[in-house]
Amino acid sequence: MHTLFAQQRLSQYAEAREYVELGARLVTVQRLTGLRPPDLHRWFFRDPRQAQFGRPPNAVQWYTLANLLQRVDACLFAAPFQRLITRGFAPKAALLNAYRGYLELGLCQPRVDFDRAVDLAGHIAGLWLTHTAHLIVLTCPLCACDTLSTQGLKTPLDCPFCQLQSRYPRDKRVRVHFPTPVPRQLAMPRLGISAFCPGLSQPTSTPPSFSRRAQR
Structure with a gap:
């Protein structure tokens, strides 16, 4: 055509x-x-x-020298990317979906920009910037979190999530980056006739009285 x-x-x-x-x-x-x-x-x-x-980013060097918050953010992007690739998603679709999911976490200051995410994904899948995979996502045996590690290892070294748990009570920067979620107040379910008549479930300032004395 x-x-x-x-x-x-x-x-x-x-x-x-x-x-x-x-x-x-x-x-x-x-x-x-x-x-x-x-x-x-x-x-x-x-x-x-x-x-x-x-200069374009280099994920292997950067992740090795990155601080704790940067490594945690890298894992928060890399784990969904690896999961999508394993399930058969195209690499570019997995890249976009994983990075958008990372942004939707609502972190106060994301440490991984899109260029860094592309570099991390390339070194995980062996695409775009390199022909060999240098990074791999492994599950930590202690905290059961998915974390980045060097290719060839069977268990991750220096899991950032284990360090995050130990530093959270005494490190203000960690608490600011990952604030404690506010518990949500769940609405009471509407049962019976109130599910079909929403007006009946709304409280009024003076509850109605059905006694004959009040109706006179």
């Missing part, structure tokens, strides 16, 4: 738009979509100041 090339290019632009909306840099969008930098500048980075430049 004569429109095949146009359809492929439009799907590339639609894919690039999703990455840009999540804060991806130009080099990251280029690697994921295959679009040329001039095309990306024309459609998404018309202001040169919006196109961030610099």
Whole structure:
């Protein structure tokens, strides 16, 4: 079909738009979509100041030297990504869904931006930036949390979630990043006729009286 090339290019632009909306840099969008930098500048980075430049992230070095909150955030993204890949999701779909789920956690200051997430996912699945998987998601035998570790290990070393539990009572930064959830007040279920007549379940200032004396 004569429109095949146009359809492929439009799907590339639609894919690039999703990455840009999540804060991806130009080099990251280029690697994921295959679009040329001039095309990306024309459609998404018309202001040169919006196109961030610099060295691409290196997940292996970064995760080894990262602090506790950064490693915990990396695991919160990496574990759903690995789970989606195992269930047969396409790598890019798993990347987008895992990162959006990470953002929906509502952390006060997320430590993993989209470029870092792409780098982590690439080193887990052996895609995009590398042809070999260097990281793996393992389950900690002590806390049963999924945590990142170096490829080749059977049990994770220095589980960040175990460290998080021990530091939570005495580290204010950890408590600010992961605040204690406020218990929700569950609404009473509507039973009987009140389920079909919502007005009957609303309390009034003066409850009705059905005695004959009150009706006189």
